[in-house]
Amino acid sequence: xxxxxxxxxxxxxxxxxxxxxxxxxxxxxxxxxxxxxxxxxxxxxxxxxxxxxxxxxxxxxxxxxxxxxxxxxxxxxxxxxxxxxxxxxxxxxxxxxxxxxxxxxxxxxxxxxxxxxxxxxxxxxxxxxxxxxxxxxxxxxxxxxxxxxxxxxxxxxx
Numbered sequence: 001x002x003x004x005x006x007x008x009x010x011x012x013x014x015x016x017x018x019x020x021x022x023x024x025x026x027x028x029x030x031x032x033x034x035x036x037x038x039x040x041x042x043x044x045x046x047x048x049x050x051x052x053x054x055x056x057x058x059x060x061x062x063x064x065x066x067x068x069x070x071x072x073x074x075x076x077x078x079x080x081x082x083x084x085x086x087x088x089x090x091x092x093x094x095x096x097x098x099x100x101x102x103x104x105x106x107x108x109x110x111x112x113x114x115x116x117x118x119x120x121x122x123x124x125x126x127x128x129x130x131x132x133x134x135x136x137x138x139x140x141x142x143x144x145x146x147x148x149x150x151x152x153x154x155x156x157x158x
Contacts, residue, residue, distance in 0.1 A: 015077050021109040026150030030116035032100040032124050033093070035139040040131060047092055053130045057090040060100070060126040064088045067122030068104055068115045078114050081106055086115075088123055097141075100124055111151045117143060 008014035043049055049056040065086045072080040085105040093099045102119035104112040124140045131138055148155040 013077065015079070016110070018079065018109040023107055023109055024150045025105070025107050026111050027103065027105050027147070028112040028116035028145065028149075029101060029103045029147040030113070030120045030144065031102075031146050032120040032143045033141045034098050034100065034124055034127060035096055035137070035141055036098055036127075036131065037135055037137045038095050040135045040138070041092055041095060041098075043134070044092060047090075049131070051130055051134070056127055056130045059130060060090060060123040061088045063126040064100070064102055064119040064123035068102070068119040071115045071118040074118065075114055079110050081108055081110070081112065081115065083112075083115065086119060088119055090123065090127075098127070100127075101146075111148055113145050113148050117145060 005016050040049075048058070053059070065088060067074075068086045069083060072078040083104060083106055085103075087101075087103045089101045091099055100120045100123045102116045102123065104116045104119065106112050120143055121140075124143070128138050128140070144157065145155060146157050
């Protein structure tokens, strides 16, 4: 097991120094799966649910993008990044579940895995918040990194 990257030689928390790393195009894709249940999904029209709070998926996409942009404010050791692009896609995957995908792209010295994971998480929390009055059975079942490119280590999970 390699040493933790956010601990300095004295064993104290430390932000990783990326000053000597090259600037490269970096991407990360994260995925979340949510159980909404058949009854809630049956109310969707054209892959969207309109509630008194507004369109659920469109609102969750905007919230997820905002989450990506705020990641360094939420997670202490994350570097503030100049994000080049965020794409969040939310779709009904079957009669009970939805899938949330978040792709983040930058040209920088550090990866964007945490930003992609934050984007899907905030999207899911927004969906939960907007739908909780309609169902108390909503569960975020899985959040994971699918892909990371552009740094020292590439990851591709299916």
